[in-house]
Amino acid sequence: MAHTSLPSHKLPELLAPVGSFDKLVTAIHYGADAVYLGGKDFSLRARAGNFDESGLRRAIDYAHQHRVKAYVTVNIFAHNRDMDTLPPYLLMLHDAGADGLIVSDPGILAVARQLVPDLPLHLSTQANVTNGASARFWFEQGVCRLNLARELSLEEIRAIRKTTEAELEVFVHGALCISYSGRCMLSTYFTGRDANRGDCAHPCRYAYTVVEEKRPGQHFPVEEDERGTYIFNSKDLCLLQHLPLLVDAGVHSVKIEGRMKSAGYVGAVVRLYRLALNWIGEQIFSGQSAVSLILPQSFRNELSKIGTRGQTENFFSARPSSDDMLYDRMRIEQVWVPVGIVRQAHPLMIETRHVLTVGDQVEHLGRTIEPDLVAVTAMTLADGTLITRANPGTTVRLHTEPSLHQVEKNALLRKRIEPS
Numbered sequence: 486m487a488h489t490s491l492p493s494h495k496l497p498e499l500l501a502p503v504g505s506f507d508k509l510v511t512a513i514h515y516g517a518d519a520v521y522l523g524g525k526d527f528s529l530r531a532r533a534g535n536f537d538e539s540g541l542r543r544a545i546d547y548a549h550q551h552r553v554k555a556y557v558t559v560n561i562f563a564h565n566r567d568m569d570t571l572p573p574y575l576l577m578l579h580d581a582g583a584d585g586l587i588v589s590d591p592g593i594l595a596v597a598r599q600l601v602p603d604l605p606l607h608l609s610t611q612a613n614v615t616n617g618a619s620a621r622f623w624f625e626q627g628v629c630r631l632n633l634a635r636e637l638s639l640e641e642i643r644a645i646r647k648t649t650e651a652e653l654e655v656f657v658h659g660a661l662c663i664s665y666s667g668r669c670m671l672s673t674y675f676t677g678r679d680a681n682r683g684d685c686a687h688p689c690r691y692a693y694t695v696v697e698e699k700r701p702g703q704h705f706p707v708e709e710d711e712r713g714t715y716i717f718n719s720k721d722l723c724l725l726q727h728l729p730l731l732v733d734a735g736v737h738s739v740k741i742e743g744r745m746k747s748a749g750y751v752g753a754v755v756r757l758y759r760l761a762l763n764w765i766g767e768q769i770f771s772g773q774s775a776v777s778l779i780l781p782q783s784f785r786n787e788l789s790k791i792g793t794r795g796q797t798e799n800f801f802s803a804r805p806s807s808d809d810m811l812y813d814r815m816r817i818e819q820v821w822v823p824v825g826i827v828r829q830a831h832p833l834m835i836e837t838r839h840v841l842t843v844g845d846q847v848e849h850l851g852r853t854i855e856p857d858l859v860a861v862t863a864m865t866l867a868d869g870t871l872i873t874r875a876n877p878g879t880t881v882r883l884h885t886e887p888s889l890h891q892v893e894k895n896a897l898l899r900k901r902i903e904p905s
Contacts, residue, residue: 496766497732497739500556500654501755504535504744509544511752511826514895515850516759519554520544521587523744526574527559527567542581554584559597560609563590575601585630598627605629610656615641617648624651632740635661635722636800643734652737657724658754659742661799662689671717689717718811723796725758725788726780729765733775746793749823749838752897753791753850757784760854783854790821790899818904821848825883825898833883833892839900841881843873849889850897859885 501517503509512520522544523535536544541557548555557578561567571593578586579601586601588594589609597606607630608614608623615634623631630652633642646653664671671688678684692715694704722742724731731739739762741754761784768778788796794811811817824847825835841847843864848856863884864872875881 495732495769496762497736498554499755499758499762500738500740502659502741502744502746502751503544504746505748506536506540506544506547507826508744508746508748508751509547510895511748511897512755513548513551513553514893515752515756516763517553517755519556519584519738520548521556521558521740521744523558524574524578526570527561527563527593538577538581541578541583545582545584549582555582556585556587556607557583558587558609559593560587560589560611562611563593568592568596571596572600575604579604587632588628591626594626594628607654608632610634614645617645620645620649620651624649630654630737632656638800638802639727639730639734642731642736646735653735654738654740655724655731655736656722656742657728657731657739658758659722659746660794661719661722661797664689689719690715691717693717715810715812718794719805720795720797720811721792722799723788723792724798724801725761725784727798727801728758728761728780729775729778732762732765732769747823747838748826749897749899750791750793753823753899756850756897757787757791757854760784781854787854787856793817793819819902820904821899821901823897824900827892827894827896827898828880830892830894833885833889834880835883835898837875837877837879837881839877839902841875841900845900847885847898847900849892850899851891851893856899857889857891859887859889862886 498518499516500519500521501512503512503520503522509520509522524541525535525537528535545555575597583604585605585607586597587607587609588597589611594606597604606628608628610632612623613634614620614623614631615637620631628651632654633645635656642653642655672686673679675688676686678686696704728739739758741758743751743754761780764780765775765778769775795817797805799805822839824839824841825837828834828836841861843861845861846858847861848858850856861883864875864881866872866881872881
């Protein structure tokens with residue numbers, strides 16, 4: 486995804502999540518300036534694909550080949566048993582060329598400063614920086630970037646910006662944890678899986694009932710009103726419309742959540758935010774002030790085709806209310822689904838990610854905000870066999886009407902499905 490020609494300091498870095506190599510390739514294709522990823526250890530997404538040592542080296546090399554930075558999460562709350570294997574792991578990340586470490590534990594931070602002092606340290610949102618004094622403290626400890634707590638308003642972000650020389654990073658899109666800055670113990674209590682060590686079972690997405698002590702076996706629904714029982718289930722964060730304000734506030738990096746999401750989701754979100762940042766940059770370059778900008782309707786149209794739980798601005802403009810929760814179900818049924826990834830542009834070969842049939846209308850997510858809508862007219866396997874239906878994981882040559890002339894390798898295709 487072509488970046489704007491503006492000087493780099495005018496726009497924040499677009500930081501994308503990558504839980505696998507496939508997602509890394511997709512995020513970079515759609516214009517991420519930087520990616521964050523985790524190894525098999527020390528990461529707060531233990532059940533994401535993650536990367537072993539060779540995988541980390543390969544991922545970092547691939548990012549650097551495309552002039553993209555790669556930050557590695559080392560953000561668990563460590564116990565004594567973790568510290569023996571930490572030094573060799575940090576030395577390996579240094580040797581692999583990581584562009585920064587994302588940390589939350591002061592002990593890990595101290596070891597990293599001593600062992601790999603030239604590796605930039607980024608503070609995780611788990612450290613919940615909510616004020617200027619905290620920001621100054623962490624900067625004095627050697628942290629060069631602060632991923633601010635997600636519980637901050639725009640004015641609080643502006644105030645912190647005035648008090649520290651550290652770079653500021655803000656989450657702008659993705660799932661929200663019901664617990665303050667993600668410090669949750671529900672998963673540990675319910676399942677034995679420790680969220681603070683990367684193994685969250687996501688109990689905030691469960692449906693709940695009450696059992697009265699003297700009436701075992703009788704389950705009563707938990708309801709704030711008639712809408713349902715998913716009492717901890719927050720809608721997903723979305724600050725797309727407020728990107729101009731974050732640019733004006735001097736935020737250095739805007740971060741997307743989603744290391745456990747699909748490549749289709751990651752690619753669509755990165756594409757949307759890349760195009761939005763480029764549009765903002767073009768307007769600033771033409772002389773407009775960032776605070777006066779309102780994204781065109783086409784961006785909101787695209788946003789409506791992405792997501793899992795609806796959208797909330799969280800604390801950005803006001804304190805969240807019951808309107809920011811999804812009480813009646815775990816997630817919203819998706820109408821648009823990723824249907825394929827382009828593996829070869831000419832001739833057009835795709836790897837399917839959803840059932841695809843001849844006659845389907847599909848959208849190609851290209852380099853402009855408006856996707857290309859085409860109809861599938863024929864599909865053939867590698868041996869030339871004509872098929873009318875391709876199941877997920879099938880590589881097919883795709884014929885469309887009209888033909889896709891601007892398609893590129895690693896681009897995404899999606900289609901609309903009927904709700905079940």
